[in-house]
Amino acid sequence: MDVEALVKAITVEVLKQIGGGDEASRVLIIGDRSCPKCQAAEKRLGKGNTFLYPDEDPGPNEPVRRIVPYLSIRHMADMAAGRAEGPLMELAFRALLAGQTVEVVEFEYKRHADTAPEGLMRLFEGQEAALAGYGLVAMDVTKRDTVRIRKPLVTDADVAEAGQRGAKELRLPADAQVTPLAVESAKELGITLSRG
Template identity: 40%
Template sequence: MDINAIARIIAQEVVKQLHEEQPPESRRVAHRILVLGHRNPELERRLRAACEPATDILFSGETEPTQNVDRYVVPQLSCNDMAELATGRAAGAMAGEVLNLLLNGKNVEVLEFEYRTYSDSAAGPLYRLYESYVETLAGFGLTAFSVKKPDFVRCWENLVTEKTIVDAEGQGAPVLQVPAAAKVTPLAGEIARELNIEIQRCL
């Protein structure tokens, strides 16, 4: 047996042993979201559309204490829970769970703030009070749910117009990939510079 074959066998054995020593949780590549609420198919669909494809979405009671959770999500934060949490208190079970996470240094994201449904009817000072709670809660680590934005958007058209650039910006992408032979209109180039969108000719 030659030295290269021996080195290959040793390397394979070392990799195998290292892989076996890692706990399953450290080998996972998916992100894990824990929704603080009961399983809801519509809510799960909305979250899947807003997250990376390999994201595990679990609901309260579906995780073990040893499982790693990357993001905690509250489906809706009621006006009462919001007011309580803004003063460092929690009256209900869900608010208590949120407060416990915040006290343990975890960030929690909110899909919907109930107070926003009253934007047309609430008195101005009352509505501004709840907006101030949003700022206070953000300081505690409780913020609005952030949608994963793509690293780039691809356009297969050979003519890049201002609409193409605006569409890419609407998706939150900082890079627009286009065919190498694509023509970029002067207005599209100007808008891309204004919106800080890089045009890459790489397709």
């Protein structure tokens, strides 16, 4: 075997082992194969992936991306309290306990962001933050023109984060305090700050 062929064979093997080879990346969708939200998640993630479902679960220590297509208000509250109801949420918890990150495509409570009372939204945002501490994080797949912030103090970091998400408008609570640096950052990024 010549040196060039040997180098090529070693390179291919190393790339396979680190996950960058010819194989498509593997994605475990924690949901029912027939669920429309799971099918929508497959479309959103694209064709360059191999999709697995719970019946094909490779185990908590395998290098796969784990996705929950939709997290209901009930499941979010249960998981934030450390409870897993049903086999799908148990699967998500097993992955979290093994130190794996689990991504959520859509949180149900965010559908009601424009109509829900401030206190209720803060409760749900707190639960989402608790879940993020466990390793269950939001998968940001959409860009929004308007981002709503529900914090009493808005900083330049909040404005920069909204800019990264593609926002053109930042909606703030009527009583929110805005730092001068946040106002300056908003002007630089072309983001309109509006209250109410």
